[in-house]
Every structure is written in structure tokens, then in C-alpha cells.
Amino acid sequence: MKIPRKIPAVVLLVLAAAPMAAAQSGPSQREAIVNSFKEFAKDYMQKWNAQHTQVVFDSFQRGNSKTRLDWIRTYDDPVENYDIDVKPTDSLVTPYLGILKFTIVFHNTAMHNSRERAEKDQKFKTLSTPVRVEFNYQEGNWVKRERSTNP
Helix, strand or coil, X not given: CCCCCHHHHHHHHHHHXXXXXXXXXXXXXXXXXXXXXXXXXXXXXXXXXXXXXXXEEEEEECCCCCCXXXXXXXXXXXXXXXXXXXXECCCCCCCEEEEEEEEEEEEECCCECCHHHHHHCCCCEEEEEEEEEEEEEECCEEEEEEEECCC
């Protein structure tokens, strides 16, 4: 049986095009990962703002005391600006690291020995702290890895 000479030429064309196709899928895959983290970060910050911008009352145990509680009123300003970055890793399990950075501006009253006194206090002290939250990209999902306030 005689093999036509055109088949090897077609095979060569397919083999030559394969690296170009792989190179084209690389950047688009990275773009898809970055876009997925952008959406994830936007959703994360919306949830953060919903949970942290309400006035709440916190109680703290001071020192070794098991009975004394100190109370404060506290709330955060909504976070409107944040930065993201996505980095490839050497891991096959978690091939990308997503980094979310933002600054929390929060307001606290002085500590009081009762909730009632904290409720009446209208004098808030304003403070801020930078936050860095890291996420691993694992099986198609962004999974929280670490949160620190000293980025």
C-alpha cells in the first residue's frame, strides 16, 4: 500500500502549529485567572464592607480577670480602594497566589466598664491599619491562606 506524500506534510503542519496554540492558551489562561481573582476580590470587599461598617459593641477581658469585661463602640469606614496581585507559584496543587491589600479606617470609643456607658459614648478615636490577605488558587477556587495587618 502506497502512502500519499501529502499526509506527512499535513502532520508536519499540525505539529508545527501545536507550540503556537499552546503559547496562545498560556496568556489567556493567565488572564482568566487574573480576571477570576478580580471578581473574587470585588465580592470579598463587598462582604467585608457589609460586615464591618455597622456600629457594634465589643467586650474585652482585661488582664487575667475572668469576670471583668470592658466595652467599646466600634465601626469601620467602607473600604473603597484596594490593590490586587496574582503570582504564579511552584506548586501543582496551588498554582497561583492572589494578594489583596487595603487599609482599614476604624473608629473606637474609649473602653467602659458597662455596655450602657459604651452606648452613650459619642467620642470616637480614628485609627487605621493596612491589611494583606493572601489566597491560594486551588481546584478552581480562591481559598484564604493568611491575613496579616503588617503587610
